[in-house]
Amino acid sequence: MLAGGRTPLEIYRRAEKEGLSSKGKLFLSDERCVPVTDPHSNFGSIAPFFKVGQASCLSGQAGSLSYFIKVKTELPIKKAARAFDADLNQLINIPLGLLGLGADGHTASLFNLKDAALRDGRFAIPVIKAEKPDRISVTPALLYRIEKIILLATGAEKKAIIQTLLKKPDTIPAGVALADHPNVEIWTDQVI
Numbered sequence: 433m434l435a436g437g438r439t440p441l442e443i444y445r446r447a448e449k450e451g452l453s454s455k456g457k458l459f460l461s462d463e464r465c466v467p468v469t470d471p472h473s474n475f476g477s478i479a480p481f482f483k484v485g486q487a488s489c490l491s492g493q494a495g496s497l498s499y500f501i502k503v504k505t506e507l508p509i510k511k512a513a514r515a516f517d518a519d520l521n522q523l524i525n526i527p528l529g530l531l532g533l534g535a536d537g538h539t540a541s542l543f544n545l546k547d548a549a550l551r552d553g554r555f556a557i558p559v560i561k562a563e564k565p566d567r568i569s570v571t572p573a574l575l576y577r578i579e580k581i582i583l584l585a586t587g588a589e590k591k592a593i594i595q596t597l598l599k600k601p602d603t604i605p606a607g608v609a610l611a612d613h614p615n616v617e618i619w620t621d622q623v624i
Contacts, residue, residue, distance in 0.1 A: 433578060436460050436477070437474065441478070461530075465568065467506075475502055501516070504516070509560070512558070526579065528579065531582070532585070534606075538605045539606035545605055548605035551572060554571050572609045576613055580617070581615065582617050594624055
């Protein structure tokens, strides 16, 4: 599982230089409901690093995307979430997941404690936001199936939320979503 947003882009850039190849399936932890050509699209931002041809990636041709489980943002949000959930249900094992940590305590697109506590068996949900765009996010049920999760949190603005995650995890969405996970590491550039 790959994290979206700005934080992991340098990791993906370096992985591309090392000749990254995928022998399994890749997918994003969350996606904004925008076309892949939109600058806010997580998939559109990372596709060039994973040798997904830019032309085919942006047109959505499935042939070059065989190893990437993409959120179908062209569908209405509830249908897109159900389709992503069905695709994720096909995965047997997920060895590694990268997640970001927002300065507000969210991870993936789990922005509130209710979504972060969701344990109804779904692996993907629609996230309707007052501030557009809406999103599709993986759920705690999916996170729990991942063998190892690396939480990326860089920048001085993340220091306080990392401390909250470590000391009072039940007060923020990331802490609630990852509460039962047996193997989570925090990678940060901050002294905690």
